[in-house]
Amino acid sequence: MDEFDIETLAEPELSDPVLVEGLPGVGHVGKLVAEHLLEELDGEPVRRVYSEHFPPQVDIDEGRAKLASAELHAVEADGRDLLVLTGDHQAQDAAGHYRLTDRFLDIAAEFDVERVFALGGVPTGELIDEYDVIGAATGDESIEELEAAGVEFREGEPAGGIVGVSGLLLGLAERRDLPAACLMGETSGYLVDPKSARAVLEILEDIVGFEVDFDSLEERADEMEEVVQKIQQMEGGQAATDDDLRYIG
């Protein structure tokens, strides 16, 4: 295997596609959105990316070993073509984040992607009621458009910038003159958060122009709600254990 090993799974013609990234991160918000799109919409995997910058491991699914990877799926959403990037891993080292993101953008270029949306969560440190979506973008036009759609732009937020593939998709897309925006759902940061994912997805629908059913995301949100209630009932109100999160997430 080389530093990167990119498998071609399909070569569909896409019309003005939009790249939607949802890799693991705070509250698994981006990943929940990406997975929901893959569940609800018609599409097919087009590329699988293996890399020595991913953790050195296989994931096990019903006994089947799968080498750590990220996948890009072509998905049709009410006539809009999406290229949805998701997976179970982030890069393991700083240079790896740069190089991996660059490969994702190479693939996006092969499909003539015209705009990039990086999805994620921004931790608030407390359980929240109203799920605002914070934004960042590579150009002022984007900022205005996102603000009109209800995205919040707050001075000094997110503090510390945006780290990992989501952040670099903006930074490296701009170097390629490709418009990119990041939509970050507010989330406690302690739990897998389908409600935050829904808030992000609603913004994405509005801007890109499509609609999906929210039922399965709602179900997940209800399950999480029960977990939260159980946690609050417990004396001391301790955070959910990893097992709880893993089960629901």
Place this chain on the structure above:
Amino acid sequence: MDEFDIETLAEPELSDPVLVEGLPGVGHVGKLVAEHLLEELDGEPVRRVYSEHFPPQVDIDEGRAKLASAELHAVEADGRDLLVLTGDHQAQDAAGHYRLTDRFLDIAAEFDVERVFALGGVPTGELIDEYDVIGAATGDESIEELEAAGVEFREGEPAGGIVGVSGLLLGLAERRDLPAACLMGETSGYLVDPKSARAVLEILEDIVGFEVDFDSLEERADEMEEVVQKIQQMEGGQAATDDDLRYIG
């Protein structure tokens, strides 16, 4: 020295050999099996692999310094040819795991290996009576065959996937269309575990088709049993010290 320095020690002709990997890991289960095969069966070392991805050290054996390495031995087991991979070290970095595993598979290809077995332990966190063996594989046929031999395939196990060379042997072998399976003996995770090794070895014998004497493994198991009893007799029942483990392991 280059990134890898591979010494050729012998070039035997092997007939449909099976690669058996037993590098250090949880409970030293895989390593115990590999070492037992080398002790009990006729064979010879065929390759020694040095790499800057191993820790920067020499091991000392009766005053003799030996550069960190992994070795592949050709071993004959009741007419079946095994290529046994073992050593004292894992790679030190994520990319190193990928590259090292790739080299091991290159060597396996030189000997026309037709199947890969990665051996290891899976930690249960408690001392155990019945030594189940958990499996993972690259294909459904393998899974069925292993299940018939008594290997357990459990939903969501091992949690967190399989990390290191054992995991990547499956992941990278599949990329080469080479069937691969991982046999993981349940073990407390606190102690070097010859009983778990025996459970794994019995499965391996059954699938590959050979038999070895278990006496020396039994002796090691008895020694460990004494250590466990001493530990349980101690007030507070604390875990064995490193020295105990080192002595027995």
Place this chain on the structure above:
Amino acid sequence: MDEFDIETLAEPELSDPVLVEGLPGVGHVGKLVAEHLLEELDGEPVRRVYSEHFPPQVDIDEGRAKLASAELHAVEADGRDLLVLTGDHQAQDAAGHYRLTDRFLDIAAEFDVERVFALGGVPTGELIDEYDVIGAATGDESIEELEAAGVEFREGEPAGGIVGVSGLLLGLAERRDLPAACLMGETSGYLVDPKSARAVLEILEDIVGFEVDFDSLEERADEMEEVVQKIQQMEGGQAATDDDLRYIG
């Protein structure tokens, strides 16, 4: 993107320019000086350096995402040409520090830089009244000149040498026969320290031969003074929180 991606923003002719480095470090002393020079003096950005050795992130400024970078500005100070290097990040790995510094010196060579000043802070561990400036240099002539300007050279200081780009600018400049000196303002190490920055700037003015207004640096110093007083008023006199520092810094 390659390991480095250097954007050319302008190509002015500079006359015997002096490189002034002020990247983030102890008390943000160097960075405060560099930013003050950019605020007070006429100039223009000439190069922007992106690198996979920077952290994998974008910084957000009023919703606009900016890929981690360092910038070099050509600045005119009373007829003296300065090449001011600043940014928000240091390299993330040892080799990255070496390689990044080497690129900065390559750019300095393009502009025929004749001398290098690396600016920083040296932590004393306590709040201080008199802001001495400690020095280090690549040649004895420089040391004499700096001593005459009031820079202190103390046996065994700074203990542990000078780490990061500031240190390597001296080490690698000497390998290129380029005179280089480091000016380190004493600072508690707990707070962003505009007073220490002023002490360093006064030395730099004296040696290079220019003057700038100190008003905005004084204002920052007054703001910090208030923070320090608030801290001292608090029971237990605990150190400022990150938020305080971030606000002022």
Place this chain on the structure above:
Amino acid sequence: MDEFDIETLAEPELSDPVLVEGLPGVGHVGKLVAEHLLEELDGEPVRRVYSEHFPPQVDIDEGRAKLASAELHAVEADGRDLLVLTGDHQAQDAAGHYRLTDRFLDIAAEFDVERVFALGGVPTGELIDEYDVIGAATGDESIEELEAAGVEFREGEPAGGIVGVSGLLLGLAERRDLPAACLMGETSGYLVDPKSARAVLEILEDIVGFEVDFDSLEERADEMEEVVQKIQQMEGGQAATDDDLRYIG
């Protein structure tokens, strides 16, 4: 600067030289021996090795900045030619240890070095009276010769092997068919230990065949003795502070 930057300072003809390595390590034993040889014997620096695998820093000596490096000195000891390797730093990463050691052996080959001695300390965890020297070597002949000279070879020591340049000098020298041995003075591990250094040096003298004056090493030992006594007089008998060690060391 490249990955390595090797400065040629002199090109003396050496007769059957022996490489003596004394880089920083446990008790600074190896470094003390190397420095003592440079102080007491006639010689000259022949190579200076800079590398991005060293820490990214300059050391400061009376205001002069010196880029992190290692040096090889040609030294004449009673008619025997020594190539003494010393410096203030070890490599910062695993691969760096391998690559740096390889370069040191390349330089040794340029001078036709016929044997390698890596010097170091082995920590006992307690203050000691009798300073035994533990050995390791690449060949059985060496082991016999060292044993005859009073070097101890103990089963399973040093536990964990020999890490860093000292260990790799043995491992990589053997790959080049160059005889190599490691002499490790027992030392508490808490203090810079000139007595342990003397014990190692006496063995080295005996095997290589030369004599040096021990006075300055004795003085250092006496200074350390005072430190140890002060420490033992202190209530609670706490370990020496870093400053004490730095002063004496």
